[in-house]
Amino acid sequence: MKSYLSLQVNGRQRDDAVSGNLLLVDYLREVVGLTGTKIGCDGGECGLCTVLIDGKAQHSCLTLAATCNGKSVETIESLGDGGRLSAIQRGFHEKLGAQCGFCTPGMVMAAEGLLRENPEPDEETIRTEMASNICRCTGYVKIIEAVQFAVEELKSKKEAA
Amino acid sequence: MDGNGTPPSPVKSIGVPLPMVDGPEKISGRAQYTSDFYDPSALAGAIKRSTVAHARILNVDTSAAEALHGVHAVITGSETDEGHGVLPISRTELPIAHDKVRYRGEPVAAVAADSIEIAIKACGLIKVEYDELPAYFTAEEALSEDAIDLHDHREGNIERHVEFEIGDPDEGFAEADLVHETEYHCAEVCQVQTEPHAAYAEYDGERDELTVRASTQVPYYVHLMLSKILKMPKSKIRVIKPYIGGGFGCRTEALNVEMITAMLARRAKGTVRTVISREDTFITHRGRQEQTVKIRMGMAKDGRVTAVDCKTIQRGGAHSGYGIVTILYAGSMLFAIYDLHHVRYDGKRVLTNTPPCGAFRGHGTVNTRHAFENAMDEMAEKLGLDPFEVRRINLIKELGFTASDQWINSYGLPECLDVVERASGWRDRIGNLPPGKGLGLGCSHYISGASKPVNWTGEPHATINLKLDFDGSVVILTGASEIGQGSNTILVQCVAEVLGIDPSRVKVVDADSRVTPKDNGSYSSRVTYMVGNAAIEAANNLKGVLMEAAARKFEVSPEDVECLGEVYRAGTQDEGMTFEEVVMAALEGTGTITVKGNFDTLPESWGGKKYRGAAIGGTMAFSYAAQVVEVTVDPNTAEITVDKVWVAHDCGKALNPLTVEGQIQGSVWMGMGQALTEETAYHDGLLISGNMLDYRVPTFVDSPPIETHIVESNDPHGPFGAKEAGEASLAGFLPALTSAVANAMGVRVHELPVTPDRLLQLLEDKEREMRAATAAE
Amino acid sequence: MENMPEFTLHRPDTAEEAAKLKASDDSSRYLAGGTDMIVNVRRGIEAPETMIDLTAIGEITQIAVDGDGLRIGAGVKLADLCVHADIVAKYPAIAQAAASVAGPTHRSYGTIGGNLCLDTRCLFYNQSQWWRESNNFCLKHKGEVCHVAPGGKRCFAAFSGDVAPALMVYGAEVDLVGPGGERTIPLPDLYRNDGMDHLTLEKDELLVSIRLPAPPAGSLSAYEKSRIRGSIDFPLAGCAVLLTSDGGQLSELQIALTAVNPFPQMVKGTDDFVGKPLDDEALDAIRDIVRTQAKPMRTTTVRPWYRRRVVGALARKLVMRLASV
Numbered sequence A: 001m002k003s004y005l006s007l008q009v010n011g012r013q014r015d016d017a018v019s020g021n022l023l024l025v026d027y028l029r030e031v032v033g034l035t036g037t038k039i040g041c042d043g044g045e046c047g048l049c050t051v052l053i054d055g056k057a058q059h060s061c062l063t064l065a066a067t068c069n070g071k072s073v074e075t076i077e078s079l080g081d082g083g084r085l086s087a088i089q090r091g092f093h094e095k096l097g098a099q100c101g102f103c104t105p106g107m108v109m110a111a112e113g114l115l116r117e118n119p120e121p122d123e124e125t126i127r128t129e130m131a132s133n134i135c136r137c138t139g140y141v142k143i144i145e146a147v148q149f150a151v152e153e154l155k156s157k158k159e160a161a
Numbered sequence B: 001m002d003g004n005g006t007p008p009s010p011v012k013s014i015g016v017p018l019p020m021v022d023g024p025e026k027i028s029g030r031a032q033y034t035s036d037f038y039d040p041s042a043l044a045g046a047i048k049r050s051t052v053a054h055a056r057i058l059n060v061d062t063s064a065a066e067a068l069h070g071v072h073a074v075i076t077g078s079e080t081d082e083g084h085g086v087l088p089i090s091r092t093e094l095p096i097a098h099d100k101v102r103y104r105g106e107p108v109a110a111v112a113a114d115s116i117e118i119a120i121k122a123c124g125l126i127k128v129e130y131d132e133l134p135a136y137f138t139a140e141e142a143l144s145e146d147a148i149d150l151h152d153h154r155e156g157n158i159e160r161h162v163e164f165e166i167g168d169p170d171e172g173f174a175e176a177d178l179v180h181e182t183e184y185h186c187a188e189v190c191q192v193q194t195e196p197h198a199a200y201a202e203y204d205g206e207r208d209e210l211t212v213r214a215s216t217q218v219p220y221y222v223h224l225m226l227s228k229i230l231k232m233p234k235s236k237i238r239v240i241k242p243y244i245g246g247g248f249g250c251r252t253e254a255l256n257v258e259m260i261t262a263m264l265a266r267r268a269k270g271t272v273r274t275v276i277s278r279e280d281t282f283i284t285h286r287g288r289q290e291q292t293v294k295i296r297m298g299m300a301k302d303g304r305v306t307a308v309d310c311k312t313i314q315r316g317g318a319h320s321g322y323g324i325v326t327i328l329y330a331g332s333m334l335f336a337i338y339d340l341h342h343v344r345y346d347g348k349r350v351l352t353n354t355p356p357c358g359a360f361r362g363h364g365t366v367n368t369r370h371a372f373e374n375a376m377d378e379m380a381e382k383l384g385l386d387p388f389e390v391r392r393i394n395l396i397k398e399l400g401f402t403a404s405d406q407w408i409n410s411y412g413l414p415e416c417l418d419v420v421e422r423a424s425g426w427r428d429r430i431g432n433l434p435p436g437k438g439l440g441l442g443c444s445h446y447i448s449g450a451s452k453p454v455n456w457t458g459e460p461h462a463t464i465n466l467k468l469d470f471d472g473s474v475v476i477l478t479g480a481s482e483i484g485q486g487s488n489t490i491l492v493q494c495v496a497e498v499l500g501i502d503p504s505r506v507k508v509v510d511a512d513s514r515v516t517p518k519d520n521g522s523y524s525s526r527v528t529y530m531v532g533n534a535a536i537e538a539a540n541n542l543k544g545v546l547m548e549a550a551a552r553k554f555e556v557s558p559e560d561v562e563c564l565g566e567v568y569r570a571g572t573q574d575e576g577m578t579f580e581e582v583v584m585a586a587l588e589g590t591g592t593i594t595v596k597g598n599f600d601t602l603p604e605s606w607g608g609k610k611y612r613g614a615a616i617g618g619t620m621a622f623s624y625a626a627q628v629v630e631v632t633v634d635p636n637t638a639e640i641t642v643d644k645v646w647v648a649h650d651c652g653k654a655l656n657p658l659t660v661e662g663q664i665q666g667s668v669w670m671g672m673g674q675a676l677t678e679e680t681a682y683h684d685g686l687l688i689s690g691n692m693l694d695y696r697v698p699t700f701v702d703s704p705p706i707e708t709h710i711v712e713s714n715d716p717h718g719p720f721g722a723k724e725a726g727e728a729s730l731a732g733f734l735p736a737l738t739s740a741v742a743n744a745m746g747v748r749v750h751e752l753p754v755t756p757d758r759l760l761q762l763l764e765d766k767e768r769e770m771r772a773a774t775a776a777e
Numbered sequence C: 001m002e003n004m005p006e007f008t009l010h011r012p013d014t015a016e017e018a019a020k021l022k023a024s025d026d027s028s029r030y031l032a033g034g035t036d037m038i039v040n041v042r043r044g045i046e047a048p049e050t051m052i053d054l055t056a057i058g059e060i061t062q063i064a065v066d067g068d069g070l071r072i073g074a075g076v077k078l079a080d081l082c083v084h085a086d087i088v089a090k091y092p093a094i095a096q097a098a099a100s101v102a103g104p105t106h107r108s109y110g111t112i113g114g115n116l117c118l119d120t121r122c123l124f125y126n127q128s129q130w131w132r133e134s135n136n137f138c139l140k141h142k143g144e145v146c147h148v149a150p151g152g153k154r155c156f157a158a159f160s161g162d163v164a165p166a167l168m169v170y171g172a173e174v175d176l177v178g179p180g181g182e183r184t185i186p187l188p189d190l191y192r193n194d195g196m197d198h199l200t201l202e203k204d205e206l207l208v209s210i211r212l213p214a215p216p217a218g219s220l221s222a223y224e225k226s227r228i229r230g231s232i233d234f235p236l237a238g239c240a241v242l243l244t245s246d247g248g249q250l251s252e253l254q255i256a257l258t259a260v261n262p263f264p265q266m267v268k269g270t271d272d273f274v275g276k277p278l279d280d281e282a283l284d285a286i287r288d289i290v291r292t293q294a295k296p297m298r299t300t301t302v303r304p305w306y307r308r309r310v311v312g313a314l315a316r317k318l319v320m321r322l323a324s325v
């Protein structure tokens, strides 16, 4: 049985008929065609599928698409700053927060969720608040530097404004 | 020339911390990995796996599956009788088991259907009749007298028994002041690259041609195996490597996923997309084997190691894989780090009814290095020596050949030791730490590419093509596999450096068998060294072409042309020609320019002949690392916190300090996982830990700051002096950790990983002994 | 596309409607954050024909002052519990327990209701369909034997929610709504010692809220869990302690455990330590009664031996720390 799903994906309104058992990650990747969000495990263990739902980080692999009715979903594809990388993305680029890049979309979205709530987290907070996301390449060292880079960049932007 | 009249200078690319050239794609979600390929017409592939560990297959009934609506192809072991594998002598693994299954989870059939639900349902309808055989889940069981053979061609379930003696071990032991024997056990570990295995195969029925995209580190080996398995000419196959979500060695051989997907596509006469689950990715395995290492070591009073006797047994799993190579490395890599002359080695690689092991990062060396370094520390303690002292007195005195004929041309280990000793404050802190805190040291090394390729064809080790056209961009065509380690970035830097041009002018097209030159793939840390050297040669050739073109225009001889990267000129007063003008001049009369660069290893580096298989361990350059680990142990729960790691890695020349650091940190951290939290567990051969909850990859909060120091020994043959950067730092973490725990708590854990239950057991045993001792007094 | 069994999804907006839907179909299941339920559905452990999503029910998402105490809606997210000012100040064990669940992302949508009604866990059970089939299933689901204790007819799967013991030491009660109306029971009564059927919730009941009385005056409390990793790890053992002490003597001691039995449990016999000096001997005795009441079995990859040792060590450590002896 399909139900009516009306939501915002990356700021755009969408209306679809979806089955009750459709996972959000499959909806995003296969129905909408946004393959930036990755799948790394069989459910809830790696954080690769992290997206923002109404601004909060959530695993799209444990979320039913139909329960997002009326909500706003944001994926890695929504980020950017006038065609260029956003501050967090720039941090990941410059500081080598991404090696193979497969954990990166989820990692960046987790960082995005964190900085919206807490724009100036210390290292300890970055560690505990991103600890649902596994990376197998970096040992996390440079991911932390990437987030710290973004914190500084956003701070100086705010001061400039 | 700029407004001030200063001539432009060639752009520096080497030694510059350049962010990865493909970073923006990965960070914006635009990079397409294998599972990101969809086509509305693509069928879903699914694999049916054996539920038993060891059995003869009596019958596979696929009729119900084939009758299911939406099913387009069902294949079984009868689809091919050709085996695959790494060494030409042991290609006996079938992509789908035919008459026998040898581990739980081995593919027994596969389906392509309209949807994954239908494919899985169809798998459920396939009936397999098994005649169960006795199964062996440990090396010991498989080696027992009455065990039956897993493979007919491997008697006694021994994949390979390596024995050698170098120097005169008996004399060495006689010379020792202390002879000590110790044993270490290392659990099996998995790579757990974040991307589960996937393959996407398109079959063109009209032309009988196949295009395969796969999550592999070795597209060329996949190509070869596809041709063998499918019995299709290589020219009718095209293999493309998309973005790859890591590998760490589990993708250095062709895996059944890609072969099965290709067979399904041909059978279904269409496109098939197979993305396997995390559990199935674990089962496909090719991780580091469970291993016991027994070391007997002779040491002089001053700490000099006079002789080593190493006996090791590896549980290799159900198929050969890299097995022979692994057990050979475990022996040969005893050498080339310290000055060793008398060594006896006895290594057995055993076949068992568990998923097949493979070439995990630090291939072959890690577990023996762990035991070796621990043995040194155990003996140092007995002799009252400092761990640094013991390492220093055993350092290699001069470059050249080891007793095992391995070739050492650069050796930065002494400096690595100095650096981490200073950085960690070892001198002041060791012995003065508060209770529950400890420091430990570990050293390790690795090869920069195996000097003799597994598949000897007579071709050079590496080939690079460069294409230069009217647009003035230099395109690197390489078969080398960027899998996240940054190889494309390094190649760009090598080419840009030689030409002196801005690296943004250099683009990479990689790993598409139709376009790029063949490359053996990303393993044994070969790419930077070998492909980097090929890229330098290619760039020099291109530079020669450009110099000549400029010379023609300037009407001077090429030697009189000065290349300033973006400007070429004939004399200092000359305005010169821009790079683009030189390119246009070069294209005159010939059109698009393609040049080539090759790399081959020198015969001196091919390893010794002192025993059969001694070529494994031969390399053009060894990299070195030393690290100090600091831990805090909670005496109540025996939980270990790694507070900090100081690591120094000799990578020859850091072509890109940013990516080198990233590689070192990733290695150290992966070593930490093996040392502390990671291990597979089986129940009668069923993988209990086939998920990312029970297989515990360290998280953000478990991961320490890693202070990373680069030591540059400048290898004479490396590209701009570079060596390997992504593997050597792994192994040293393990012994550094056990030594740090020993330093903190007075007990040394001989089993990996050092989980709190293992440690608590030892702490309680020690307490009991102490109480008994005081009671006895 | 990930493989997902089919079901009909309902999204009621009142608790009563949810309970009514639940009663309509024997196989029906509630879905809150889904961090446990969807995993189990994907593994074929749960195969409901009717799925009742609770996230649209507004009335269960509040934390409200309730007399001297608090009333926490079952739909409250763990992340909100961790930072709620009253909880952090007056019921720190709850905030600590909630903060130790899984990882931050799980907590941002995982609920307290789901945490309390979490299925029990066992390494022979939390596996894929293929895995369990290869192992001939087990008593808890579709099978004939228990692989942990093959002789018996009982299931020892461990209740592994972190927050239940923390709520218990404060004397929490839970409000249940069913077609027959509402009832309130002490939290320990929500559970029974049976890994196969550990909840006393009727098939058509919904847990709507948790009631917390005011904490005892001057009491101190804390929760700690043992785990291999610092995040994304279920407890190997978890322990909550509440105590009041004056002058080196305890006037109240409550200890509750999780992950060492099929149900979260109050430790019995803690009253014996009230009014007596809290010396080393007493601390050891506290550790030992905890160890005897914890009965972990081989349901995790880590040996039960350790879980039993460590749960005692945690209790001792927490009592010592809180009483600052």
Ligand SMILES: Cc1cc2nc3c(=O)[nH]c(=O)nc-3n(C[C@H](O)[C@H](O)[C@H](O)COP(=O)(O)OP(=O)(O)OC[C@H]3O[C@@H](n4cnc5c(N)ncnc54)[C@H](O)[C@@H]3O)c2cc1C
Pocket (backbone or CB within 6 Å): A043, A044, A045, B693, C029, C030, C031, C032, C033, C034, C035, C036, C037, C038, C039, C054, C074, C075, C078, C100, C101, C102, C103, C106, C109, C110, C111, C112, C113, C114, C115, C116, C117, C118, C119, C160, C161, C162, C163, C205, C206, C207, C208, C232, C233, C234, C235
């Ligand atoms: C990787 C991973 C790690 C985890 N680690 C931990 C951990 O360390 N500690 C821990 O405690 N948990 C852990 N969990 C489990 C889970 O995340 C939490 O327990 C969470 O609080 C469950 O809440 P939920 O809302 O997601 O529950 P759901 O999955 O939605 O539901 C869980 C169960 O409760 C039932 N249920 C939910 N709400 C109600 C209600 N109001 N009335 C009656 N029944 C109800 C559901 O039917 C289901 O059976 C982990 C999960 C994952 C995936």
Ligand code: SF4
Pocket (backbone or CB within 6 Å): C121, C122, C123, C124, C125, C138, C139, C140, C141, C145, C146, C147, C148, C149, C154, C155, C156, C157, C195, C299
């Ligand atoms: S304890 Fe026994 S019955 Fe219960 S889940 Fe585990 S194996 Fe099954």
Ligand code: FES
Pocket (backbone or CB within 6 Å): A038, A039, A040, A041, A042, A043, A044, A045, A046, A047, A048, A049, A050, A059, A060, A061, A062
């Ligand atoms: S894919 Fe691993 S948590 Fe969602």
Ligand code: FES
Pocket (backbone or CB within 6 Å): A097, A098, A099, A100, A101, A102, A103, A104, A134, A135, A136, A137, A138, B194, B245, B246, B484
């Ligand atoms: S960059 Fe490869 S997993 Fe994180």
